[in-house]
Amino acid sequence: MKVSDIVLGPIIVALGVIALIASSMQPRPIFGGGYGGGFFPAIVGIGLVGTGLILSWNGWRERAAVPLVAFESWIHSRRHLANVAVVIAALLFYILTSSWLGFIIAGFISLFVTMLQFTRAPLASFIVSVATIAVVKVTFQDMMLVPLPWGLLEAYAGVLTWR
Amino acid sequence: MEVIYQAFLALMAPNVLLVVLLASVFGLFVGAIPGLTATMAVALLVPVTFFMEPLPAIAAIVSASAMAIFAGDIPSVLLRIPGTPASAAYTDAAYRLTLRGKAELVLGVCVVTSAVGGLVGALFLMFFAPAVARFALNISSYEYFWFVCLGLTSAAFISPGSPVKGAISLLLGLLIAMIGVFPVTGQPRFTFGSTALYGGVGLVATLIGMFAIAEILRYAMSREPLPSMAKLKIGNIFKGLMPELWRYRSGFANGIIVGTGTGPLPGAGADIAAWISYALARRFSRNRKEFDDGSLEGIVAAGAANNASVSSSYVPATVLGIPGDSMTAIVIGVLFMKGLTPGPTIFQTQPTLIYGIFLSFILANLLMIPLGYLAIKLSRYILDAPRSYLMPIIMIFCVVGAFAMDNTLTAVVTMLVFGVVGWFMEENGFPIAPALLGIVLGRLLEETFLTSMIKAQGDFLQFFARPIAGTVGVITILIWISPLLVMLWKRMASKRALA
Numbered sequence: 001m002k003v004s005d006i007v008l009g010p011i012i013v014a015l016g017v018i019a020l021i022a023s024s025m026q027p028r029p030i031f032g033g034g035y036g037g038g039f040f041p042a043i044v045g046i047g048l049v050g051t052g053l054i055l056s057w058n059g060w061r062e063r064a065a066v067p068l069v070a071f072e073s074w075i076h077s078r079r080h081l082a083n084v085a086v087v088i089a090a091l092l093f094y095i096l097t098s099s100w101l102g103f104i105i106a107g108f109i110s111l112f113v114t115m116l117q118f119t120r121a122p123l124a125s126f127i128v129s130v131a132t133i134a135v136v137k138v139t140f141q142d143m144m145l146v147p148l149p150w151g152l153l154e155a156y157a158g159v160l161t162w163r
Numbered sequence: 164m165e166v167i168y169q170a171f172l173a174l175m176a177p178n179v180l181l182v183v184l185l186a187s188v189f190g191l192f193v194g195a196i197p198g199l200t201a202t203m204a205v206a207l208l209v210p211v212t213f214f215m216e217p218l219p220a221i222a223a224i225v226s227a228s229a230m231a232i233f234a235g236d237i238p239s240v241l242l243r244i245p246g247t248p249a250s251a252a253y254t255d256a257a258y259r260l261t262l263r264g265k266a267e268l269v270l271g272v273c274v275v276t277s278a279v280g281g282l283v284g285a286l287f288l289m290f291f292a293p294a295v296a297r298f299a300l301n302i303s304s305y306e307y308f309w310f311v312c313l314g315l316t317s318a319a320f321i322s323p324g325s326p327v328k329g330a331i332s333l334l335l336g337l338l339i340a341m342i343g344v345f346p347v348t349g350q351p352r353f354t355f356g357s358t359a360l361y362g363g364v365g366l367v368a369t370l371i372g373m374f375a376i377a378e379i380l381r382y383a384m385s386r387e388p389l390p391s392m393a394k395l396k397i398g399n400i401f402k403g404l405m406p407e408l409w410r411y412r413s414g415f416a417n418g419i420i421v422g423t424g425t426g427p428l429p430g431a432g433a434d435i436a437a438w439i440s441y442a443l444a445r446r447f448s449r450n451r452k453e454f455d456d457g458s459l460e461g462i463v464a465a466g467a468a469n470n471a472s473v474s475s476s477y478v479p480a481t482v483l484g485i486p487g488d489s490m491t492a493i494v495i496g497v498l499f500m501k502g503l504t505p506g507p508t509i510f511q512t513q514p515t516l517i518y519g520i521f522l523s524f525i526l527a528n529l530l531m532i533p534l535g536y537l538a539i540k541l542s543r544y545i546l547d548a549p550r551s552y553l554m555p556i557i558m559i560f561c562v563v564g565a566f567a568m569d570n571t572l573t574a575v576v577t578m579l580v581f582g583v584v585g586w587f588m589e590e591n592g593f594p595i596a597p598a599l600l601g602i603v604l605g606r607l608l609e610e611t612f613l614t615s616m617i618k619a620q621g622d623f624l625q626f627f628a629r630p631i632a633g634t635v636g637v638i639t640i641l642i643w644i645s646p647l648l649v650m651l652w653k654r655m656a657s658k659r660a661l662a
Contacts, residue, residue, distance in 0.1 A: 001590055008591065012331055019338055022353060026345070035616055037345030037352045040609045044341065047334045054327050074384040083383035087558065091376075091579045094562055095572055103563075111559045118383075118551035125552075132556050136563055144214045146567040 002070045006063055009056025016048030086117040102151020103141070104160075108133045138162055170518035173218055174526060182219040183226045183523065187530055190227030191538040194234030195545045196553070197244040201231035201433075202489045203374040207557070209367050209497060210564030217501045217516055221494060222523035228490050229281050229527045232433050232469050233535055236273035237542050240266055249433035249469040252441040252461075259457025271400035272407065272459055273466050274535040276415060278528045280467030283419045284426060284474025285524035291475075292510075292521070295482045299507035304618065305626050307483075308611040309635040311604050314485045316642050317428065318597045326646060328593045336601020337608070339364050347613060359573040366496045368565040368574040369581045369602060370489075373595050375561045376582025381589075382554050400539055411463040414444045418464030422471030427478040432488035432596070436472035441465040474524050481505050481517060485604065489596045492603040 019041050026038030059066070074080035090110035098106040108129055115125040140146040142162045150157050173179065186208060193204035204227050212220035235247030236257070243258035245251040260269045302310075315337075319329035342353045343363030354360040408415060418440040425436040444464035448454040454461060477494070479485045484505035486492035498505050509517055538545065565578040585595055619625035627633040 001587070003591055015335075015338075026352060027348060027350060035347075035613055037348060037350060040605075040612070041338065041341045041353070044334050044337045048331065048338070051327055051331045051334065055331065058325075058327065072384070074386055077386060080384050080386060084380060087379055087383050088579070088583070090558070091562070091575070091582075095575050095579070098572065107559055107562070110562075111555050114555040114558060115552060118555060119549070128552055128556070132559060136559060140563050140567060144211070144567070146563065147570050148563065148566070 001072070001075075004063070004066045004068045005055045005059030006066075007059070007068055009052050009054075009059050012052030012055060013049050014052075016045045016050075016052055019045030019048060083117060086114055090114045098151065099149050100151055102153045103148035104133060104137060104153055105151060107136070166514045167518050167522070169515045170522055173515055173519050174222065174522050179219045179222060182215065182223050183526060183530070186223035186227040187230045187527060187534050190230030191234045191534060192545060192548075193227075194231030194246050195237045195538060195542065196548060196550070197238045197242065197246055197546075199246075199378065199557075200374065201228050201235065201247045201249065202370075202493070203378060204228065204231045205490055205493050206367075206370045206374045207560060207564060209370075209493060210567045212497060213367075213500065213568060217498070217503060217513075218519045218523075220497055220501065221516075221520045222526075224490075224494055224497065225520065225523045226527040226530070229277075229470060229473055229524065230531060230534065232473055233274065233277035233281075233531055234538060236277070236466060237270065237539060238546060240269050240273065241542060242546060247434075249437050251434065252437040252465045256457045256461050260459070260462075263457070267398055267400045268403060268407065269459070269462060270397065270539050271402070271404045272462055274400065274532060274539065275404060275408065276418070276463050276466035277470040277535070278531040279415075280419050280422055281470035281474050281528035281531065282525060283467075284423050284471035285521060285528060287423045287471075288474050288477050288524065289518070289521040292478050292482050292517075295478060296507040296510045299482050302507075302631060303629070304611045304614040305629055305632040306635065308608065308615055308626065309632055309639055310483055310485055311608045311611060313635055313639045313642075314479070314487065315597070315600055315604060315608070316639055318487075318600045320642060324592045324594055328591075329597050332588065332593045332595065333597035333601045336598035337605045338601075339369070339598075340602050340605020341609070346610065357573075359571060362569075363606075364602070365565070365568055365574045365577050366602060367568045368577040370493060370496075370599060371561050371565050372578040372581030372583075373585030373599065374489075375557060376578060377585035377589065379554050379558050379561075380582060380586045382550060397539060397542070400536065407459055408463065411460050414447075414460050414464040415467055417443060417447070418467035419471050421464070422468030423475045425468070426472035426475030426487070428487060432476070432490070433469040433472045437465040437469040440468035470528070474528075477520070477524075481509065481520070482507055484607070486600060489599050492596075492599050496603055 023038035023041035026036050028036040094106050094110045112129040119125055141148045190204050193199045205224050208227050212223050232249050235250035238244045238246040239250040239254040240257045240261050245254045257269050319333040320326050344361050345352045421440040422436040441461045444461045476487045476491050480491035486495050565574040568574055627636050
């Protein structure tokens with residue numbers, strides 16, 4: 001997805017203005033020459049406004065040749081659109097449900113669904129997903145002691161822990 | 164010498180050797196798969212190194228990065244797709260030779276030039292870094308401020324694409340670095356009321372997102388299948404190698420010199436070293452036609468240069484704590500996580516560790532020949548690894564890796580957000596490296612500025628009062644205004660032409 005500089009430029013300028021406003025709200029310390037938490041972000045904000053204006057100008061000069069938004073060929077393929085949607089949905093699903101379902105269940109569902117979408121091979125995806133989750137669980141949770149959430153399987157934590 | 168011996172013993176500990184070996188295999192695998200970069204290999208490795216002692220942690224990163232840069236040559240030769248951007252300069256030349264039945268020779272040249280280039284770069288690092296450190300002990304926060312400015316500026320200007328987009332990428336990185344508690348007043352800044360952001364945006368989650376999740380998204384959208392591998396059986400890759408290397412010895416030496424010299428420059432990574440040395444080899448080639456039709460001359464030079472630059476890029480990273488590219492930025496982040504502050508004093512406080520890191524370069528480059536040989540032999544299987552299975556597996560490792568850094572889901576959210584942002588930025592020609600350097604160095608830039616201003620009691624001219632600070636400051640400002648000067652120069656030249 002290519003967005004023209006004529007659109008991106010004002011967005012960068014707006015971001016710079018927001019940074020400037022937010023930095024002006026930072027309190028100034030009474031020591032250290034009076035340079036508070038807003039000083040550096042203000043410089044960054046000015047920089048963003050300046051570079052955003054240059055980008056807008058570049059976009060304006062090329063406005064005849066460059067469309068406002070251009071999509072690559074994947075946007076016309078349902079399969080590829082679904083690929084992208086599944087990756088993002090799988091990650092969101094994990095973020096939203098892992099505390100409740102636990103890593104093993106939420107991780108397995110995210111992995112299996114993504115793999116199935118990419119490969120269209122249900123059995124192989126199932127086997128590879130189970131094996132991957134088992135390897136990740138043993139290495140990260142059991143060996144490196146990362147506290148991955150147990151969720152629904154908390155009651156079986158003792159049985160499921162290899163140590 | 165005593166310190167080097169101690170470092171050697173520390174590196175030879177069985178657990179460290181095992182980590183180096185595993186990280187090397189991992190680096191070879193990731194580097195050889197098209198689309199997975201050396202930086203991604205390192206980003207995925209960081210959560211695992213979090214649970215290690217500092218030496219094996221950095222040695223793992225060093226080995227994985229060196230191996231991945233070399234392994235990027237394998238698909239260049241066999242598929243005409245660079246495994247990592249550092250191999251892109253000579254992909255065409257390498258594949259042309261493959262089509263002429265010289266794949267074995269090219270692969271042999273790649274592995275040997277990479278190992279020798281990396282070794283010379285490592286020796287340079289080992290003997291040059293302490294000297295720079297002795298000099299750097301005299302520098303104060305004024306010089307640091309300008310060094311950081313120079314590093315960031317070069318990263319934005321040298322990066323591929325338009326300098327304006329490089330500068331925007333850098334500024335966005337700096338803005339992200341400002342999130343968290345402001346150290347002087349202890350007040351939260353840009354945290355949107357979330358206590359999870361008090362410590363700032365997680366570096367590891369950010370880089371896993373920008374380098375791995377963005378790559379998975381790109382794969383999900385890609386409609387081009389991998390080309391089929393050139394049909395050939397790979398035999399002895401070292402056969403007939405020495406006469407060819409001897410024939411192109413001056414190009415080989417030039418490649419090593421260019422790579423070693425480019426590595427420490429801020430903003431110039433292994434890919435830039437490869438492009439420069441390839442262009443130089445072409446410029447000084449005695450037979451330009453043979454060179455353009457595909458010859459070993461450019462491959463010898465650029466293959467040595469990219470690995471030499473990986474080693475020497477650690478000079479500013481370890482001596483000054485200023486990373487020159489994304490990979491050393493990650494190493495600095497890991498050192499900070501281990502409670503170690505890279506800088507000239509690290510040679511006094513942690514001599515065994517720092518020399519251990521240097522020696523790990525030598526070990527990794529020595530291991531490159533046998534392991535590289537094995538990887539080449541197994542290349543058919545590595546290149547055939549189905550990416551449709553691999554990408555979801557990498558995704559779940561990313562999730563757990565990001566989570567493992569601070570055991571919160573905030574890191575996973577950060578990873579997803581920066582994955583989408585990183586993908587969007589690359590799609591629209593915004594380079595990622597300046598943003599990453601901005602995130603890593605933003606706090607250091609602010610702290611050195613504030614410390615200097617407190618020392619100078621608000622007098623900004625003090626930033627130019629010391630000789631090194633003044634010189635570096637003027638150079639940095641000249642780079643800042645150089646686009647303006649170039650524009651004025653062009654305008655004057657066109658006016659003169661019209662008159």
